[in-house]
Amino acid sequence: MRGAVSLMAALLILGCTHVEAARAQPVVDAPAGSLRGEALAGVDVYRGVPYALPPSGWRRWRPPAEIPRWRGTRDASRFGPACHQPVGRSTSIYAAAEDPVMSEDCLFLNVWTPQGASKAPVFVWIHGGALVGGASNETTYDAARMAASQGMVVVSINYRLGVLGYMAHPELSVESRRNVSGNYGLLDQIAALKWVEANIAAFGGDPDNVTIAGESAGGLSVMYLMAAPQARGLFDRAIAQSAYMISTSELRSSRYGDPPAEGVGYWVQGVVGAENLAAMRAMDPQALTMAAAGAGFTPRGTIDGDVLPEELVTIFDRGEQAPVPLLAGFNAGEIRSLRALAPAEPADAAAYEGEIRARYGELAEAFLALYPSSDIPGSILATPRDGLYGWTAERLVRRQTRLGQPAFLYYFDHGYPAADDAGLHAFHAAELPYVFGTADRTPPRWPAIPDTAVEHDLSAAMMAYWGSFARDGAPKAPDQPDWPAYGSTRSYMAFEQGPVVRERLMPGMYELHEAVVCRRRVAGGVPWTFNFGVISPPLPPAAPACP
Structure with a gap:
């Protein structure tokens, strides 16, 4: 193997994440307080670092509050609890071996820093999970190899989820000085970025060189942060992996068919059997979480004119999003592991074409050219993939390019035997072990990634592209093709058996959606x-303003 690729392969083979360096436990004295972490091979890690006060009791459904500097030296050798989320036996490929330890005291972050780092680039990871589940301590997100190989400080964060993170309610709005509610999980993310700005220099990071990154709901969160005025200036670049720019509920009105968010809060109060907000605050957090999720509560940001001023599509159309370099993309098989997002297949080609013509009118022929009746199973999977993830990724790079910012598009189309044999070629989140170098740390039902030179080289290349983008906004990898900006040629990087530069991804796809x-x-x-x-x-019907 070559250069950095050979080094990364060696790291993967040796499993250096768990090899302790022969030196004392590292201690850092940050403005937030003193922390004692753990020394690994070339990396110091500080886990379970609180960035805000516990949002429990009367602080439930309140914006995060700054935590005072703690006394003494805090043990930072173990992860903090996850935020409350639905649990239960699951056969999902994403399910961990055990249910997470959970608490309302969950606003923790973790820091991996190269030993001896100084003014290193900072990479802040926002986990996915539909704003319902997930945590920063998932093994796939172990950032020791990424930090060591790329010379950057990596931070992963927890944030409130589900009903505890995203419920709006009229009584909560009355409590607010701004007369708004909801968006608590997003406010947590902003608080974590403020903590990074104030503290990361003590860990060897550069607070003026911060990249936010996330996948799925983490990618949605990246877009929310790009749109949120309160997050402006807290990051310098953005990475959105499999993000989805869906419509967003408004606090008290309904322009696009989504119910008003405050009304949804009243509905939640009813389905959980609470008399008022005080009764909801007195409920067990896990029981509340399970009841709301079981009734169908779907967490999402709220357009409140404050934290989120407008629909994402409108903010990006107006050029009011954060003017930062962007890297965005999606996977070929997104829906293969998210079958709940795929509708039932029509009985035959005639029924399929009839449905499309009835629904898409004069755009039906363009639709059928992209998603033909000759391959109904493939078209049923490709339509939500492109309507959610493909359109979003290309829209993001187009809008950042229009702002004069470098923007880079990717398409992950890499397969390997276990995934392909299971019908999961390039499935949703399949790129994550390659980005983090954690092919040996995936969940138990995840299709096993083979220990081969092809997989090691691809992981090393992706890690280098992501790392160099975080370093200076230009994704590059040793002995790999330069990644051109999307620009006027509509260039993108296809990750197949290796990285390949191509142009014009799926012609007509973006325009249709x-x-x-x-x-x-x-x-x-x-x-x-x-x-x-x-x-x-x-x-x-067609509108003059629409393509």
């Missing part, structure tokens, strides 16, 4: 969420 969303925006009353293809509502 942009036209669909545009018509829904102009007409009003119809959201853009998961309602594409044979489950799309009838398309509103």
Whole structure:
């Protein structure tokens, strides 16, 4: 193998994440307080670092509060609890071996820093999980190899989830000086970034060189942070992996068919059997979480004119998002592991074409050219993939390019035997072990990644591209092709058996879904969420403002 690729292969083979260096436990004295971490091979790690006060009791459904400097030296050798989320036996490939330890006292972050680092780039990771589940301590996100190989400080964060993180309610709005509610999980993320700004220099990081990154709901969170005025200036670059720019509920109105967020809060109060907000605050947090999720509460940001001023599509159209370099992309098999997002297949080609023509009108022929009746199973999977993830990724790089910012598009289309044999080629989140170098640390039901030179080289290349983008905004990897900006040629990087530069990803895909969303925006009353293809509502008529 070559250069950095050979080094990364050696790290993967040796499993250096768990090899303790022969030196004393590291101690750092940050403005937040003194911490004692753990020394690994070339990396110091500080786990379970609190960045805000516990949001429990009367602080439940309140913005995060700054934690005072603690006395003494805090043990930072173990992860903190996860935030409350639904649990239970699951056969999902994403399920951990055991349910997480959970608490409302969950606003923790973790720091991996190269030993001797000084003014190193900072990479802040926001986990996925549909804003319902997940945690910063998942083994796939172990950042020791990334930090060591890329010479950067990596931070992973927890944030409130589900009903505890995203419920709005009229009584909560009355409590707020700004007369708003909801978005608590997003406010947690902003608080974590403020903590990074104030403290990361003590760990060898550069607070003026911060990249935010996330996958799935983490990618959605990256877009929220790019749109949120309160997050402006807290980061310098952004990475959005498999993000989805769906419509967002408004606090007290309903322009696009989503119910008002405060009304949803009243509905939650009813389904959990609480008399008022005080009774909801007195409920057991896990019981509340399970009851709301079981009733169908779907966490999402809230357009409140404060934390989120407008719909994401509108903010990005106006050029009001953070003017930062961006890297974004999606996976070929997103829906293969998310079958709940795929509608039932029509009985035959005639039924499929009939549904599409009835729903898409004069755009039906363009739709059928992209998603033909000759391959109904493939088209059923490709439609929500592109309507959610593909359109979003290309829209993001187009809008950042229009702002004059470098923007880089990728398409992860890498397969390996265990995944392909299971019908999971390039599935949702399949790129994560390659980005973090954690092929040996995936969940128990995850298709096993083989220990081969091809896999090691791809992981080393992706880690280098992500690391160099975080370092200076230009994704590069040793002995690999330069990654051109999207620009006027619509260039992108395809990750297949290795990285390959290509142009014009899926011609017509972006244009079709942009036209669909545009018509829904102009007409009003119809959201853009998961309602594409044979489950799309009838398309509103053409509008002059739409392509």
